[in-house]
Amino acid sequence: MNFICALNEQDKExxxxxxxxxxxxxxxxxxxxxxxxxxxxxxLNFSQEDKMKYLFTNKMYF
Incomplete structure (x- = not known):
């Protein structure tokens, strides 16, 4: 997976x-x-909760 997608400003920060x-x-x-x-x-430093908050993908565009 090449990209991580944050779905809100707080997760972006x-x-x-x-x-x-x-x-x-x-x-x-x-x-x-x-x-x-x-x-x-x-x-590797992400908690299980962190991994559920973000999208992991190989695609840059939706």
Missing amino acids: ILTLKGFKYIMSQDLGNHTIYMFENIPDNI
Whole structure:
């Protein structure tokens, strides 16, 4: 999985603080999705709850 998608501003800030590189935002309906580059070593620091909050994908566009 090459990308991590945050579904709100708060999760976007959390990923930024964890050192993930922000790539872009994309509108999907009336929601904004924030795309980050997946860093495999950093993903190991995610709790099980964190893994349920984010989308992990190989696609940059929806």
